Amino acid sequence: MRPWFKYPMTRRLLLRAGALIGGSSVIRLAVGQAPDTAQYAPTGGHESHDGMITVGEVDNARNGFDPHEILTDWExxxxxxxxxxxxxxxxxxxxxxxxxxxxxxxxxxxxxxxxxxxxxxxxxxxxxxxxxxxxxxxxxxxxxxxxxxxxxxxxxxxxxxxxxxxxxxxxxxxxxxxxxxxxxxxxxxxxxxxxxxxxxxxxxxxxxxxxxxxxxxARSRLLGSSENARWQEFVLVMNGFDTNFDEENEIYAVNSIAHAYFKRPIPVDRARPLRLYLINVTEFDPVNSLHLHANFFDYYDHGTTLTPTLRMVDTIMQCQAQRGILEFSFSDHEPGFYMFHAHQSEFAELGWMSLFDVREA
CATH class of the missing domain: 2.60.40.420 (Cupredoxins -  blue copper proteins)
Structure with missing residues (x-):
């Protein structure tokens, strides 16, 4: 008997099927119903991204590492x-x-x-x-x-x-x-x-x-200096996981855990500038990216200069092994939840979607 379906069931095909049938249970096999994200927006205006967020929690203790600790865990x-x-x-x-x-x-x-x-x-x-x-x-x-x-x-x-x-x-x-x-x-x-x-x-x-x-x-980047202490620094390693070894990723993330920073947004002090160390190690896709909502950043390609290589951009694209430093501030913004994510929509739906929780000190 011939198989009823002509093509192998890949994650891209599942996403297309989910779109055609309105995001029903086919796609929710992987990503499911989003939590109530109204709590993330003081004004109640935050989009819930229904059907685009993984359901449940990862057991960080069993893993032996916590993606929130990885952000600032300098060895x-x-x-x-x-x-x-x-x-x-x-x-x-x-x-x-x-x-x-x-x-x-x-x-x-x-x-x-x-x-x-x-x-x-x-x-x-x-x-x-x-x-x-x-x-x-x-x-x-x-x-x-x-x-x-x-x-x-x-x-x-x-x-x-x-x-x-x-x-x-x-x-x-x-x-x-x-x-x-x-x-x-x-x-x-x-x-x-x-x-x-x-x-x-x-x-x-x-x-x-x-x-x-x-x-x-230079002193502002030197860990332990007084100039560096005013910065909020985070390391973000963009990665993906091919769980069925068909050379297509089923999960995308920063620091390995899908939607970790959407479910538990990263708290930041509104008054202090941010510095992100961004690295792409995603396999099986030619590029990955980061887009920052409602803000712009200066970018230092590879971090090997002390003056920006790009100024006032809100999206950066990296091939595998490319990396750089992003610097920006929320000091002129109202407190709230600000998204950052891959601007390949598929990557965002499959795990690479995050939030900054901008707070008053």
Missing amino acids: RGTVSRLPDGQVLREFDITASDKEIEIAPGMFFPAWTYNGRVPGPTLRATEGDRIRIRFVNGGSHTHSMHFHGIHPARMDGVPGAGDVPPGGVFVYEFDAFPFGCHLYHCHSIPLKRHIHKGLYGAFIVDPDPDRHPEQAEA
Whole structure:
């Protein structure tokens, strides 16, 4: 007997079918009825996005990580000084196989760094010596490839830092250039190792002493400085998950959990500026994007400059591994809930939809 349906049932086909029949139970197999979002808008004017938000809650405790903590969880390493006075930052990273819940009731067989996706956000200062002891506790060969400047033997590619299961490798290099970077596994097949979850943010703050002509701007990015303390900084890693391994993503998110920041909006102080470290590691789609509602931002492509590469834009597009820094303020806005999301509507419906909760201090 011939199958009644000619084409494979992909997530894109489900979305089209849902649109044709008015968003009925076919599409709600995945995304379901939205919670009451009237609570998010003091004026009661917020759109509910009925049928576009995942139903229920992810068990963050079982996952072992919370997407709200990932926003500001900077891993600074163990700090000491080398004999010549250079700052040394040492990190311990372990790769492991781990099932994670990416949407309520939807599980993904991930490969992780330190048990989370994305991996820990490593943060250093320009010129620091970075030393990472990498242990491969997973079932496949893995590595850590850093976007930045380093010796060839530290590149984290086959033949230069590729680590078999049970193996150990120490990566060591100086943190250059400053900016918003990332690291990821570079073992073969590359698309599988990245898509399965082996990636994380690598932020290098500028050293103000190296940039005397722009020292104030450099200090504002230097974690721990008084100038940096006035900023609200968040890291957002855009990712997707192919749950049935057909090379199409069924879930999209920032920091892995679908609609995490829509259900629990990110609280921000209206009086303090925001800085977002935005990184795209989405596999199987050529680009991802971020659109900010009711506001505009300055953008620093790759974060490697102290002056914006784009001014006054409200949407930015990134290919995989592209990243940048967004700076903006809500100081002239009324308190309320302000959206930010991918401006590929499909991505937003499947998990990449978020809110800032702008409040008075």
